[in-house]
Amino acid sequence: MEREKKIETLEKVYYKDFGSVHFVRSYRAKRVRITFSSGSSKEIRVIVPRGVSLKSVKEFVLSKQDLILKKVQKIREQDEEARKNNKNNEPIKVQESAQFLYDRLCELAKKYGFKFNKVSFRWQRTRWGSCSSKNNISLNFKIIRLPSELQDYILLHELVHIRIKNHSKDFWDELEKYLPDAKKHRKELRKYQIKYL
Numbered sequence: 001m002e003r004e005k006k007i008e009t010l011e012k013v014y015y016k017d018f019g020s021v022h023f024v025r026s027y028r029a030k031r032v033r034i035t036f037s038s039g040s041s042k043e044i045r046v047i048v049p050r051g052v053s054l055k056s057v058k059e060f061v062l063s064k065q066d067l068i069l070k071k072v073q074k075i076r077e078q079d080e081e082a083r084k085n086n087k088n089n090e091p092i093k094v095q096e097s098a099q100f101l102y103d104r105l106c107e108l109a110k111k112y113g114f115k116f117n118k119v120s121f122r123w124q125r126t127r128w129g130s131c132s133s134k135n136n137i138s139l140n141f142k143i144i145r146l147p148s149e150l151q152d153y154i155l156l157h158e159l160v161h162i163r164i165k166n167h168s169k170d171f172w173d174e175l176e177k178y179l180p181d182a183k184k185h186r187k188e189l190r191k192y193q194i195k196y197l
Contacts, residue, residue: 021045036071101151
């Protein structure tokens with residue numbers, strides 16, 4: 001017996017205000033979802049669960065046009081910001097990026113009295129950074145493509161994990177001691193989708 005398909009392409013529809021939308025059937029999805037990608041693909045996908053008609057989902061998309069357009073505009077702004085931070089769209093030099101981030105991490109650690117063990121750098125699609133139980137800090141090379149204030153937010157976030165290993169209220173209170181605008185930066189960082197930078 002053939003295994004049932006998990007994803008099935010249904011239709012591609014062009015909308016004047018925000019471009020092409022790909023409707024795909026997911027046999028695992030529980031509800032209708034709209035997903036967005038930035039970068040070169042800039043794809044909008046609408047996930048249609050089993051048993052839900054394509055017609056009703058198209059009506060749903062039309063009812064959400066304003067929200068979709070706002071999201072698309074945000075992604076365009078994010079792409080533009082990424083281009084500005086990656087001058088001339090040239091590939092980022094890995095060694096220089098690592099050195100820059102390492103130097104800045106050391107500067108912040110010295111300023112606020114943090115002591116870490118080791119630092120490593122990786123290309124990651126889902127995380128900006130992490131701090132292990134042994135105080136080894138791992139950082140995403142893509143941090144270099146962010147505005148400087150968000151770079152510092154991520155670096156300080158990981159440094160604070162040296163003292164507090166969770167995301168409790170104590171952690172956020174501690175972070176705000178060194179970065180009073182932490183909440184603002186946290187919200188701003190959510191606009192950047194790591195895997196498309």
